[in-house]
Amino acid sequence: MTNSIFKTIIFSLLITFPLFASEWEKTTAENETQLFNVQVLESKGYEVKDNIEFSSTTEAHQRIQVKSEIMTTVDSVLVKAGNLVKKNDLVVKLDEYETNLELFALDLLSESEFKKIALYAPFDGILLDNHKIAGELVTPGEKVYELIDLSSLKIYGYINENEIMNISNENEVEITILGENVQGVIDYVSPIADPETKTFEIVVKVNNKDLRYKDGLSSIISIIKGKVLAHKISPSILALGDQGELGVKVITDNNLVGFKEIEIIEDTSDYMLVTGLDKIEKIIIVGQQYVSNGEKVNF
Template identity: 40%
Template sequence: MRDDKQTQRLEFTSDPGAGRSKYVAAALLGLVVLWMGSGIFFPSAPEEDAEGGSEAAAAVAVQVLPSEAAPVTRRFVAKGQALPHRDSQVRAETSGNVVELLLDNGATVTKGAVIARIDDTQYQKAVAAAQEEFDRAQRELDNARTLRERGTATNDRVIQAEVDLAAAENTLTQAREALDDTAVIAPFDGRLEELPIEVGEFISAGEPAARVVDISPLTVTIQVPQQLRNRLMVGAEAQVAFLTGEATTGTIQFVAAAADPHTRTFLTEIEVANIDGAIPAGVSAEVIIATGEVTAHFISPAILSLDSQGRLGVKTVTEDDHVAFHEITIATAGTDGIWVTGLPDQARIITVGQGFVTEGDLVAPQDTAQ
């Protein structure tokens, strides 16, 4: 190659197809503009169909279950404790050494039965001395009356003899009572629950000598809230199930007139027959009391919902297929469902899909398979 050779530029101006690409590009651009503008100046006809389709899409499919209210007994359930019908701490009435135990701990006792005896030697002597003084005073009164009849004694002497006799009688009575107090006596029929004394032990007056409990019948105590106080009536029946497995029927014997100042609940006592003593005192119990009859729907707890205000309720479908929310109250609960109030007597309850709809939404209800 030579350095003086000049580079020549190729030109196609003489080619007849050289300017054709410009016209093709312009034509394509025009077609695109016309196509984009066609939606503005010539709207498509199916617009109305699209709007109808959006409304159809807004109707959420839910499953509903037709429900009819029925009468049901409302029940109050509470936890309680079985207590003895009577529980008495028997204390020594006098002081002395324990000389005899006539019963063993755990024995069945009857009212008036002697549980133990305290040494009564000094009390026997006191009774004997008081008896002698009483006899002397009686003879003195008899002599005074005889002498008054003969006219050799005044009326004042007779009156003084009567006073002395009354004092001697009082002393004798006290001595006999002290002697009787040397016996530790069961205050009622029951069971000897504690016997903390031993033979030879010295016991002072007022110290515990035995404990007797009566568990026939038992008394089950529960606490009743304020809103249910007026629904409980003395004499009404109550179902009682004990933690030991026994179940029986009791009767309301007492409902407090004043609430506990701390819990604002009312003490209630239910008496339960326990003739054979099979149910021990102190065990826990569950008490069920019927508090009236209401009209309610039976539903599963799984379909309960909360509204925007946090209220517990159930969603239903109205006649025009819109969602309605009903605040409910649980009347009673069972092992397989709950009875609730607050719904119309006839209702289509949403069982599936309630979490995806709110009050006022349009839905497409489908019956739940029974």
């Protein structure tokens, strides 16, 4: 009797198992087809320069007002405004200059006294047009003429405290003035922060021996901090993490959705350059808003 029952059970299993296996495979297939479909881009990262960029304006290397130390009148202006003058050129002749020159030549007038009347150019530069003219009275401490030196330019910028540790005079600098690329170096990094803004002043120096560029031109400075691995992505694929952090959704092992936080290092109207991703990433570019971290998907 027992053997008969056992044989009956075995026979029943042999008949029902294929049916059960078939149903299980069918259910599994249905579950697979129910996975959400996303579109994926295999993105390959590449090295880019990591920089700090700011806008500023050019300033002359030197600019000085030459002032009178005595009360007198202007005899004549010897240089036309806008023209170059050399160091020690006489730019504006004051009354009594010739007399004082003779006395100085005869050692009857000290050099310090002679320089009060002999307003020589202190450096090579360009005469600005806001000078005194012949016949005008000048008083002690009053400006007689102004000179500007454009042989090199200074461009000022301000770096926040989170970035200053990466900046020194050794950093490479990329400069554009009115859209033209020019060469320059970091000439000065302030050792102290502005107490109100917590920023540090830096000065970039640009060679301008040909005097091509003027004082007050728009410029863009990029200070290179180093190189980083970046991916070029579309802003439309961005997603937010559980804590509101900015990132993208990617495909990890076993077709599971993962979230990776990113940092934007360049943002244009067409694309973004971001860091924080591996060398090769499968980034979800369509459907990322409908899937969750850890969810299995089809792609």
